[in-house]
Amino acid sequence: MSRSAESYADALAAQGTSIVDKEGERATFKDLGLHAPMTASFRTAFPNILYPTETQREFIPAILEGKDVLLSDVTGSGKSFGLVIALLNKPRTKAQNADNITSLFIVPHRDLAYQLFHWIQKVLNVSNTPPPLSSVVQVLVRDGGSHLGVGLSTLKEQPPHILIGTPQALVDIHRSDSQALQLSMLSSVVVDEVDYLVETVPRKDPQKSFYKTTKKAEQKIQAHPGVTRQLLDIIFARRKELNERRRDEPGLFQQRRRANILDGPMRRLGTPQLILSSATLRTHLKNYLFDESGWLDKDNVLKVAGNKVKRNGRLSSASHQNDDGAKATQHSVILVSEHGIRNISGAILPVEESSEGEGSGQRVSPEAVFALQDDGDVDGKVSENYSTTRSPFNPNALEAIATAFAVDVPSVALLVLPASSPLQRAVHELRELGINAYGLDLHSGTAGRSHLLSGGEAVSENPTLLVSTLATTRGLDLPELTHVFMLGIPEGPKVNGRSVDAYVHIAGRVGRFGRGGKVITVLEDDEKDEKEVGSEGSKMKRILGRLEITPVRFEPFE
Numbered sequence: 390m391s392r393s394a395e396s397y398a399d400a401l402a403a404q405g406t407s408i409v410d411k412e413g414e415r416a417t418f419k420d421l422g423l424h425a426p427m428t429a430s431f432r433t434a435f436p437n438i439l440y441p442t443e444t445q446r447e448f449i450p451a452i453l454e455g456k457d458v459l460l461s462d463v464t465g466s467g468k469s470f471g472l473v474i475a476l477l478n479k480p481r482t483k484a485q486n487a488d489n490i491t492s493l494f495i496v497p498h499r500d501l502a503y504q505l506f507h508w509i510q511k512v513l514n515v516s517n518t519p520p521p522l523s524s525v526v527q528v529l530v531r532d533g534g535s536h537l538g539v540g541l542s543t544l545k546e547q548p549p550h551i552l553i554g555t556p557q558a559l560v561d562i563h564r565s566d567s568q569a570l571q572l573s574m575l576s577s578v579v580v581d582e583v584d585y586l587v588e589t590v591p592r593k594d595p596q597k598s599f600y601k602t603t604k605k606a607e608q609k610i611q612a613h614p615g616v617t618r619q620l621l622d623i624i625f626a627r628r629k630e631l632n633e634r635r636r637d638e639p640g641l642f643q644q645r646r647r648a649n650i651l652d653g654p655m656r657r658l659g660t661p662q663l664i665l666s667s668a669t670l671r672t673h674l675k676n677y678l679f680d681e682s683g684w685l686d687k688d689n690v691l692k693v694a695g696n697k698v699k700r701n702g703r704l705s706s707a708s709h710q711n712d713d714g715a716k717a718t719q720h721s722v723i724l725v726s727e728h729g730i731r732n733i734s735g736a737i738l739p740v741e742e743s744s745e746g747e748g749s750g751q752r753v754s755p756e757a758v759f760a761l762q763d764d765g766d767v768d769g770k771v772s773e774n775y776s777t778t779r780s781p782f783n784p785n786a787l788e789a790i791a792t793a794f795a796v797d798v799p800s801v802a803l804l805v806l807p808a809s810s811p812l813q814r815a816v817h818e819l820r821e822l823g824i825n826a827y828g829l830d831l832h833s834g835t836a837g838r839s840h841l842l843s844g845g846e847a848v849s850e851n852p853t854l855l856v857s858t859l860a861t862t863r864g865l866d867l868p869e870l871t872h873v874f875m876l877g878i879p880e881g882p883k884v885n886g887r888s889v890d891a892y893v894h895i896a897g898r899v900g901r902f903g904r905g906g907k908v909i910t911v912l913e914d915d916e917k918d919e920k921e922v923g924s925e926g927s928k929m930k931r932i933l934g935r936l937e938i939t940p941v942r943f944e945p946f947e
């Protein structure tokens with residue numbers, strides 16, 4: 390088993406245990422160096438967050454000290470939340486008594502940007518004397534040009550403490566006005582979901598059969614390095630230069646290290662600290678970041694990886710509550726064709742859920758959960774068009790999802806479509822099947838946002854299916870979510886590291902912080918034997934196998 394698969398399996402098994410100190414003592418957030426009033430506010434805003442996790446205990450003080458950090462822990466273990474809290478506690482950078490942007494938080498998509506924004510908003514809302522929101526946090530995402538209009542002027546008039554943005558929007562701004570982001574004054578730069586934003590390929594081995602494919606992929610990256618690389622190359626240009634000199638003149642740096650003056654050059658460069666985070670950091674990416682990118686200050690970097698302790702011997706996807714009350718995630722795969730629906734072969738029986746399980750939450754009216762959802766409507770003219778154009782979706786697959794949703798989902802589920810799928814069309818077709826479906830939009834969509842801001846545990850009389858694509862799912866935290874449906878093998882027809890990681894991130898929208906949940910992958914049944922190489926079933930089995938997950942039968946389809 391690969392290292393990342395192993396750590397995922399192990400860490401999943403251990404999830405829910407990480408808040409317990411090894412010595413049985415618990416450090417508080419205040420012990421980590423966070424300001425008391427800030428700690429009080431975020432404890433009021435997030436009453437369930439009592440103690441920092443082990444990884445938060447490591448990386449929050451390191452960030453406050455100005456170290457670079459390479460952070461990896463399982464999905465839903467509080468990485469992004471901890472990063473936001475740490476950045477809020479950093480002192481503001483100022484030049485000639487005027488505020489500068491202190492931290493840049495780079496995220497892969499706008500929904501994640503708004504999620505982090507709402508977390509900060511929630512903290513400020515309960516503060517005694519909150520400063521104006523825009524002085525603390527602003528969001529810059531591509532939005533039909535407004536980031537270059539209103540967004541840019543707000544940014545320049547009142548630079549925020551934390552600027553959250555997507556790489557493309559940030560590069561657009563920098564190109565239109567190289568002073569707008571005040572890059573030379575930044576104190577921290579965070580890249581969340583770094584493996585998604587900075588693409589790398591495994592090192593080439595001429596002996597391996599995939600040598601040619603790897604080489605091609607590498608050439609493609611060289612020709613189109615991607616905008617996050619471009620942005621980091623700009624911000625860390627001076628560090629890159631120094632790191633290159635260091636590579637060329639190792640003797641000089643050894644002398645400096647012996648004389649204990651190595652910290653000096655990087656610090657004098659005045660480059661910000663760099664924090665890179667993801668649940669899936671493969672070795673080739675880590676090698677690139679350390680040896681080739683030149684972005685990191687190698688003498689001042691902390692690597693933090695989540696708890697790798699194996700519990701109960703090994704991971705079993707059908708396992709239920711562990712000793713600390715964390716629930717397991719149940720993974721199912723169903724294959725659909727016009728002849729019917731079946732579970733993947735080898736799927737085992739689910740373990741009985743405890744009476745405290747999902748669905749036992751407080752019953753609330755849909756109106757209480759949603760701030761009424763008039764914003765998700767599919768435009769009349771557009772739906773007329775839909776009736777005259779061929780659907781890209783397999784009707785059997787959508788019907789299977791609709792049925793599974795209707796029989797099993799108590800409140801909210803997420804459907805993740807392949808990256809380039811037409812989202813509104815899927816919403817329309819699901820509605821035709823009687824499903825309360827909405828495109829996930831944490832900015833203007835009240836449906837998505839109310840789920841984000843609600844505390845979870847609700848049961849709705851009219852459950853909702855939020856629909857997103859692979860490109861807009863990473864990092865999202867929807868506390869009420871109990872089910873994730875996945876249409877097709879993630880990341881295209883081939884099974885490789887990327888598809889395994891994509892599965893980890895999509896599945897990771899449930900089971901967060903030991904909450905449990907169900908992940909149901911729906912595949913078109915090619916009616917091939919699942920032992921046959923290349924069949925849909927065999928591909929899915931390879932993905933689950935690499936993650937040490939045994940599929941569980943989705944019983945309504947027995």
Ligand SMILES: Nc1ncnc2c1ncn2[C@@H]1O[C@H](COP(=O)(O)OP(=O)(O)OP(=O)(O)O)[C@@H](O)[C@H]1O
Pocket residue numbers: 408435437438439440441442445462463464465466467468469470471667668863864865866868897901902
């Ligand atoms: N110390 C804590 N105690 C309890 N809950 C926490 C703690 N820290 C974060 N959480 C909660 O855990 C959930 C997941 O947090 P977050 O989104 O930061 O995870 P993540 O590790 O970044 O996930 P992903 O890898 O999917 O991006 C959030 O609902 C957050 O409020």
